[in-house]
Amino acid sequence: MHFVVCLKQVPDTSEVRIDPVTNTLMREGVPSIINPYDAHGLEEAIRLKEKVGGKVTIVSMGPPQAKEALKKAMSFGADRAILLSDRAFGGSDSLATAYILSSALQKIHETEPIDLVFAGKEAIDGDTAQTGPGIAQRLGFPQLTYAIKVRELTDTTVTVERKTESGRQIVQAQLPALITVEKELNDLSYASLPNMMKAAAYEPEMWNFNSLPFDVTQMGLKGSPTSVSRIFAPPGRTGGEIIDGMKDPKGTAESVVQKIFQQNIIMVHPLAKGGKH
Amino acid sequence: MALNIEKSKCIGCGACVVECPVEALDLVDGLAVVDPAKCIDCGNCVKICPADALSLPDQPTKSDGKRDPEAGSKFNIQDPLPDTVEDYAQGNEKKTIRAQVTPVAGGDVWSGVWVIIEYNNGKVAPVAWELLGEGRKLADAIGCGLCGVITGYQVDTVVPEAFAHGAEKVYVIDHPVLKDYRTEPYAEAITSLVRKYQPEIILMGATSIGRDVFPAVATKMQTGLTADCTVLGIDPETKLLQQTRPAFGGNIMATILCRKSRPQMATVRPRVMAMPERVEGREGEVIREEFSATESDFRTKVLEFIPSDAKSAFLDKAEIIVAVGLGIAAKRNMVLAEELADVLGATLAGTRGAVEAGWLTHDQQVGQSGVTVRPKVYIAIGISGAIQHLVGMETSDFIIAINNDPDASILKVANYGIVGDLFQIVPAMTAEFKKRLQHGVAN
Structure with missing residues (x-):
């Protein structure tokens, strides 16, 4: 079977901050990582390949430096990695990004038919969760989002558990299909030494604007229907009362509880309602 | 003469590239770059830049760091959102985009x-x-x-x-x-x-x-x-x-x-x-x-639906939430939060750190990568208040936070921010709540 993993190199967003003095985005020294959700998609593809045989191809779009993320991804046991990189792709929103990636997948599909595509449920720098479904839609593949378990893979179908607010939905789709994954899907493995050595010597394929019959009007800033008009720090909620509970913890606790009742923040008899937990 | 781009301010949004009438601007590695040979100094990009990263040599940007409130906005902590969404909807929010945009919305073709x-x-x-x-x-x-x-x-x-x-x-x-x-x-x-x-x-x-x-x-x-x-x-x-x-x-x-x-x-x-x-x-x-x-x-079939258990299903509907962070230090200390939650009829939740430590399940995580909650009362125990957590709970009606670090961010959003030792304060609060609730003594 042919598994394709869509993978994105992202800044570690827990490190991205706004400089309190200049009010600008501090991007210096923010490390780049493989989008954590994508890593779980890659893990699942590798596991399935080991089980049923086949091939894992990684596809990414990004600046030339994203090659490093692809080399790292190769060390987990993938067979081929392609980086789509071109100035013309820069500034694409999720609609345009899905166009570019789906075009690449279409080209791969023509020579080596794809059975299953994996992508993270979202990228941690954008959190839009739109690119995966956008690719599925353009390729005409059924999409199964928020997967937490691949239950069964046959020659013609895949069955997954999807996470929703109210419970787990068990869905079966005909292949080829696209799955976006949650972290609960699996636990990440370590790269094996032979695979690490193989990856160190591997050079990802670089595809650019001329590699495919791209439509320039559907990509980049001008091909993106959405644009950012304003960026600002999140509004702060103004704080209330700071209460020193260091000296007399018990007395402080009692007086706070008293105030809570006095102000009707919590009413008497919530126990009567019950069943909340 | 050419456009000056302050790289430390550029956010790579690309607004200038779209705005430029002569295609002199481009994004390279996520930052705006100008081709001085093409730039005609029209200033359109300077006006639209949301980060004040662009300037023309003869028109320096605001020198003292203060900015014209009508000019393009940047990340400005002193420039909060309007108080209510209604203000926003009514356009009381400061105008930040001054480029000419063809008004296509509100037309008779796409409406409603x-x-x-x-x-x-x-x-x-x-x-x-x-x-x-x-x-x-x-x-x-x-x-x-x-x-x-x-x-x-x-x-x-x-x-x-x-x-x-x-x-x-x-x-x-x-x-x-x-x-x-x-x-x-x-x-x-x-x-x-x-x-x-x-x-x-x-x-x-x-x-x-x-x-x-x-x-x-x-x-x-x-x-x-x-x-x-x-x-x-x-x-x-x-x-x-x-x-x-x-x-x-x-x-x-x-x-x-x-x-x-x-x-x-x-x-x-x-x-x-x-x-x-x-x-x-x-x-x-x-x-x-x-x-x-x-x-x-259609090529998909739903085979089965397994409803989640009540605990996680109700997190986003809970009226009172008791949430824990890494400050509780160990799984055995969860009992402090559980007892308080029991007395209040509250739902347990926590930060990503608490979930990753294995004290809670992922369904109980509040924040950016978890659930957004808006309970009547949110009691934060040993939570420092990382922004990823705050975005998931700061619209709670009333926030009570207990933390031993007086600089913890959570105290800045709390209605009552108690600086102290949670291991002493939480059990004392639980006891006091229990006493009053059981006896029906409000005051």
């Missing part, structure tokens, strides 16, 4: 605000009603109608509720293939209505269904979609939908526009917009549309 009403397993997602409340303000700001859309199977009971929550008109597709939620038939059904009736704005809750079906609809319509909005507004001049959402894990907020394509599409986080008043007996027009689909058209 639509809310897609999520109805699944016999229940309406409450965010749909919240969006009808918000949609009312948007529709009033544009001067257009507000419609609800219900796609599903046996949905008749939902229609009067949609009117009661403010829809003027309701579009219905009722078909057996829509019984269980699946992307393909839902995306088809919604798209068929959008194509036929051409709304200018469509909104849906940022639930697992909304975030699954809207990207498919946006791709079919070849239009823009903004996920997880927390503030919506209408630009008073252009009538464009201003879609504000957290970005970079909640560290910054971004306002997104969809200038030319229609409809403008957004998913909105649950429990961010206020629930509108329900007016029993309100009526409106029902438009039922045929849906010519059969089961064989």
